[in-house]
Amino acid sequence: MNNRLKEFCIEKNIEIRFNEMMSSHTSLKIGGAADIAIFPNEQRLPEILKILSEDGIPYITFGRCTNILVLESGISGAVIFTDRLNKITNISNDGNITVQSGCSLGKVLTIAVELGFSGMEGLVGIPGSVGGALAGNAGSYGYEMAELVDSINIVSFDGTTKSLSKSDAGFRYRGSNIKPDSIITSSCLALKVADTLSVKKRTTEFLNEKRLKQPLNQPSAGCVFKNPPETFxxxxxxxxxxxxxxxxxxxxxxxxxxxxxxxxxxxxxxxxxxxxxxxxxxxxxxxxxxxxxxxxxxxx
Ligand SMILES: Cc1cc2nc3c(=O)[nH]c(=O)nc-3n(C[C@H](O)[C@H](O)[C@H](O)COP(=O)(O)OP(=O)(O)OC[C@H]3O[C@@H](n4cnc5c(N)ncnc54)[C@H](O)[C@@H]3O)c2cc1C
Known part of the structure; x- marks a missing residue:
């Protein structure tokens, strides 16, 4: 157990748990214990990463754990959960939504539909967080996170923060160049102002089709394998x-x-x-x- 980390978390009122069973977090309901689980807010995240790095504690970040298989052997070191980074911090009339990384994609999509902002319709039904969706460039029905993101804020292992443009992020099919030791804290999504009724209609159609073709209500981690070139x-x-x-x-x-x-x-x-x-x-x-x-x- 790392006392510096524990004392810091207690002093700053940040939730920290030990031997946290990952099966209670993963959509697959599988996974052994993580040595340490931390639930920081955005303000304290840089200091936490600095402590972890200086003390040589490996860490990994998870959003809603809907795209991972955690082994029964558990996870060495710390898991940083983005659950407390869950706010939409700005919505502009021209379709820009600034959102923290732990916010669910579904919540952003619901707001986009209500406001008639277009660009996310095909992503309906993806159960992940915005940060997880960006890290893996989630997509479906021809829609991809890479298409709608304008900028991404990250914090690195040494506690430094940086803003990345879309091209800095190096998006590709189901991936990006965001390093595993960097954490996405927030992003600005640039949607298009459109007709509310047609955005709603398209979103409903995609959801209905997904419900017919995908087991959305059973424990899974989404698609297990990537689509090979030109086939499924x-x-x-x-x-x-x-x-x-x-x-x-x-x-x-x-x-x-x-x-x-x-x-x-x-x-x-x-x-x-x-x-x-x-x-x-x-x-x-x-x-x-x-x-x-x-x-x-x-x-x-
Ligand atoms: C029923 C179902 C349907 C799905 N449908 C689709 C689909 O249509 N299309 C699709 O692409 N995916 C789909 N998925 C998979 C998954 O929901 C998405 O990939 C989702 O975007 C993952 O987000 P998450 O928050 O759950 O990420 P997690 O599973 O928590 O993490 C996934 C990866 O992202 C990294 N990560 C998470 N948060 C951050 C962060 N803040 N900063 C840096 N790295 C981070 C993690 O380290 C990990 O490597 C589906 C899954 C399920 C269960």
Whole structure:
């Protein structure tokens, strides 16, 4: 246990917990204990990163834990949760929304729809935080975070803060150049002023389609594999005959084959074994290697 960190958190009234079970945070409901869990506000985050770095404590940042598989072995060091960075701090008439990174994408989308701001419609149903969506350039139905972000504020391992432009962030398909030891604290999203009714209609149509095609209400981490160039991972998995197969408590969804659902108390080992089986079958059938979209995290 690190006393300097603990004393700092107690003195500044920042929630800190020890041996925090990640399964209670992840959308998959899987994951062993993180040594330390910290829930800082934006003001104290730079000082916390400085202490962690100076004391040699590894750390990782999570938003809503909807795109990760945490191993049963747990996480060494600290997990920084962005739950307390959850405010929308400015909305301008011309469509700009400034938002802290822990705010849910769904909350921003709801406000955008109410105000008739267009640009996020296809992202409806993504359960992550704005920071997590930016770090991984989340997208769907042709909409991507990279398209709507104007600037991003980050804090680095040494406590320094910086503003990045869209091009600094180096967005690519399901990724960015934001370093794992940097934390997105807030961002400005630039949406377009449009007709409220048509923004609402498009958003509803996308959501209805997703509800029909994706298991939105079952424990999952979204798409397990990235789409290979010019095809869809889900289609390949389905055509390789993997829909519905299971290892232990984890099953390839019958609705969408790129979703693995935890419908019977599955473990990280079950999940990894199913990933292996599915990728081997796809390789055998099509000669294509699938690349994971989810982040696999845990001590080895
Ligand atoms: C039912 C379901 C549907 C989904 N649909 C989609 C979809 O249509 N499209 C899509 O792209 N994804 C989808 N996802 C996956 C996931 O919701 C998104 O990728 C989401 O944006 C991840 O956000 P998060 O806050 O949960 O990130 P987390 O899972 O908490 O973290 C993911 C990664 O981002 C990093 N990160 C998180 N917050 C920060 C921060 N503030 N600063 C720096 N790094 C950070 C983490 O270190 C980690 O590497 C879906 C998931 C589920 C469960």
């Amino acid at each position: 991972a889900g289609k390949l998995i389905e055509e390789a005959g993997c829909k519905g197969i299971r290892t232990g408590g984890i099953q390839v969804s019958n609705l969408h084959a790129n979703y693995f659902i935890n419908n019977n108390g599955g473990t990280s080992d079950d999940f990894l074994r199913l990933m292996d089986i599915v990728s081997s079958k796809v390789r055998e059938c099509f000669g294509i290697d699938l690349d994971p979209e989810i982040k696999i995290i845990g001590r080895h």
